[in-house]
Amino acid sequence: MRIGVHPLNLHLRLAQGWPGLFPETFTFVPYPEGRDTGTLISARQFQAGGTGSTPPLISQAEGLSVVYVAASAPRPANGALLVAPEAAVQSLADLKGRRVALIDGSFHTYLLARSLDQAGLGLADVTRVELSPAASRLALIRGEVDVWIAMAPQIESAIGAGEARLLALCGSTIPNRSVFWTLADAGLSDTEIRDFVARLIRLGEEIAADPDRAAQILAGPGAKPESLAQWRRVVAGRDWTILPADPTLIAEQQAEADTLTRHGDFDRALQISAFLAA
Known part of the structure; x- marks a missing residue:
């Protein structure tokens, strides 16, 4: 096999x-x-x-x-929406018109869709930017994207380094x-x-x-x-x-x-x- x-x-x-x-x-x-x-x-x-x-x-x-x-x-802690520490994005409702770094076509897409649902938004309301995890982290630091959909262990690493803060964790949003x-x-x-x-x-x-x-x-x-x-x-x-x-x-x-x-x-x-x- x-x-x-x-x-x-x-x-x-x-x-x-x-x-x-x-x-x-x-x-x-x-x-x-x-x-x-x-x-x-x-x-x-x-x-x-x-x-x-x-x-x-x-x-x-x-x-x-x-x-x-x-x-x-289920893996409730293995996916998260991260933003820069001083970002204007404070809630899911603030995602409209934002650039989101993710691996599109993975569970990231579903997590994003369900998160947008909570704010009455759709996938068409954001710009999806296809990037690897490492490139996504760098793009967030540089301000090239507004949101990064990250996975463990990068979630802990980026937050611990002061490069990002948590906007939303998978939690009960999706089984993941x-x-x-x-x-x-x-x-x-x-x-x-x-x-x-x-x-x-x-x-x-x-x-x-x-x-x-x-x-x-x-x-x-x-x-x-x-x-x-x-x-x-x-x-x-x-x-x-x-x-x-x-x-x-x-x-x-x-x-x-x-x-x-x-x-x-x-x-x-x-x-x-x-x-x-x-």
Whole structure:
């Protein structure tokens, strides 16, 4: 079984480096960009992957047959809208006409849409600026954007350095799960998928039991003490539980699809229904 791994999916980065959990029958295939997951599965580069909630919806909107297999627990602290410390933006209502740095087409887009909903605004009321996390941070510091949609550990780092302040945290705005998915024609049997999910569930349990090991893997070899400490806080602040795909996940994906359709990002309504039951 070939599993795609991109840098922002921490579960699969840990799966790749966790000793003894995934046998040689699993091959981990690195790739740089989670939004390409559906395209690369369709091209037979790998057979399953893990992303935020939005990429599988985009793949379905493009005509691919997405099958959800598992999801993480919600991650309320892993996404935030940040502004410069002295910015005029004080509330979500102040976002109208602002420039927002984000990874568009990731969960950032959904977080932004739901945040704008709270202020009676839409995605068309802001200018989305596609930038990497590092470039987004620099653009905020330079005043080139008004808002940065950031993730851990950059949220803590930027606020701690006095470069940003918190406007809104994911919190209850969106579930912000990692979702693990494949395509109906990817060549995986139900048995293979269930074995993959079972190992992901065990991974979550082992991370909770040994957070120091997880932090060391994420920080990388030769990491500086401050980087290791930062990753320890990230690991400690997250619920690493993995759950098989179920109707709750499908309902959440449907709510997101409906939201993004209402905001004009999808040109047709999506019906989310395909998942592999436990």
